Amino acid sequence: MRYRDDNKVEAIFDATVQLINEIGFSDTSISKIANRASVSARRFIFAMRTKRICSTKPT
Numbered sequence: 001m002r003y004r005d006d007n008k009v010e011a012i013f014d015a016t017v018q019l020i021n022e023i024g025f026s027d028t029s030i031s032k033i034a035n036r037a038s039v040s041a042r043r044f045i046f047a048m049r050t051k052r053i054c055s056t057k058p059t
Helices: 003-023 030-037 041-048
Strands: none
Touching: 003 030, 003 041, 030 041
């Protein structure tokens, strides 16, 4: 993945964690994550596939 894409993926992870902590997993939608991360929902789906995958950040 290119550096620019890595920044987007990191933004998606950060947004997911923030939203789950704020409003819970069930109320966190892909569109809310995408908006918080400043990416399109399509980009989120391409990078992550689901919010469950996104909520478990690799080390």
